[in-house]
Structure formats: C-alpha cells, structure tokens
Amino acid sequence: MNDSSKPASALSPYSFEPIALVESPYKEKFGTPRQPGLVSESRGVIVLRDDINPDSLEGLSDYSHVWAMFVFHENQAIREGKRSVKTKVHPPRLEGKAVGVFATRSPHRPNAIGLSLLAIEKIEGRRIHVRGLDLIDGTPILDIKPYLPSVEAITDAKEGWSGPLSSKSVEVSWSEEALQTLAAHPELTEKKTAIEKILELDIRPVAYRGTAENPDPYTDVYGFRYEDWNVVFRMLPDKKAVIERLEPWNQRTTTQTRPSNR
Helix, strand or coil: CCCCCCCHHHHCCCCCCCCEEEECCECCCCCCCCCCCCCCCCEEEEEECCCCCHHHHCCHHHCCEEEEEEECCCCHHHHCCCCCCCCEECCHHHCCCCEEHHHCCCCCCCCCEEEEEEEEEEEECCEEEEECCCCCCCCEEEEEEECCHHHHCCCCCCCCCCCCCCCCCCEEEECHHHHHHHHHCHHHHHHHHHHHHHHHCCCCCHHHCCCCCCCCCCCCEEEEEECCEEEEEEEECCCEEEEEEEEEHHHCCCCCECCCCC
C-alpha cells in the first residue's frame, strides 16, 4: 500500500500480546454463538495475565458491560500463519449470499480481530465474570474497555442487511432420553435454556442446511460440546431440531458431524 501523505510508521506492522484469556463453556467453534448476547445464559470468565496487576480493573465493576477485543485464534488462516485475503464472505443468516467482509463481523478478515460486548456479573481479583458470551475457551483478549451508554447507545442508528433477519430460526424440542438425563443431573437444569437458545440459532454452516429438495446434504445428526457435555441433536423437516441425548464428554460417541463453521 502506497500513501505518501502518511508517515511510513503508520503503515508498519504492529505486534500485540494478549492481556487475558477466556474461560468458556464453548470448547469448539461448532455450537458457539456467532454474536454476543444471543445466549444471555452463557457465562464465562476473562482472566488477566499473572503479570498484570489486578488494580488495573479498579472502577470497572461500576459498569454493567465491557467491550472485549479478541483474536479469532482458531481460524485456519491464523493456525497456518497466513492472512485472510477474502473481500467477500457468506454470512450464515444470508443463506449463501455474499457481502463485503467489512460489512460483516466475519472472522475471516485481514486482521482476525473481533469485538464482543459482554455483561459484567462480578469481578474477583483478576477474574472478570461475564455473561452473553460468544467466545470459545482459551480465546486471547487483546484489550477490554467499559461500555459507555451515554455516548455509545445511538438510538437512531441504522442497521443494514442484518437488521431484517431474525437470529432465531429453529424450533427445538427434547427427546425423553435427553429429559431423563437432565433430571438425573441437577447441574444441567440451569444449562437447559442455554442449550435451547444455541440450537435456535441454527448453528450449522450454510452448506449443511441444504435445500427444500435436499434438506440434509451431508447428515441430519450433529453433536456439539457445551462445557463437559456432548449435545447430540437431529435436524427435522421445517427447521425443527430434537435434542436426542446428552453425553458426558469423556463417554461420547463419535458418530455425529461436527463441522467447523467459524
């Protein structure tokens, strides 16, 4: 890139180190919400590095929400040490249609950096407990900033292609076997709503959603990990899904499809 009006240093590469890591119930990309706040029951913790004084968080607990700037560290391009060169991407809610990458929040961008607005529940030492999480376990955090509703809540803001589209598109039900597992494990009761909300978002990549003539081009049975549980569900006609069973992760079967979609 040439721009003689800018100092050379302005366009030089920059290097940053994470200030924190995320502890999350989402252990893999498949099943992780694509936006913050869609599953308000999803809770996690942002943990500052040991060498960062927790006094740096003083005053943050007076705010209700925090911006978390993070790295899409599980992107294939990042893992392979490459940079994304995509100019257009296919957001899942557009069902295959393309739009410019900078008109989306796609992780496939020149700099694989994301931004999440999370609710603060409490702060304990160097641990910020948050909810409405959309980050996988181990996500590196580059920076955090308080959300300022006095200047950031724009009441007359305009939303483009994403505005008319509903985030929720799948009707979710439970099999008798899955309900029995819930009843036998009281710790799962509070996770029931979160699991339902995750599946309501249709977590499948666009290519797996098929067409009216071929609704399940690859498979109709999927599994995703939520905390230490494998959630196995089957897609049914008319955008419906049934949760067939919940398995302890270390006792899971390996017959479900787990596409990488983020």
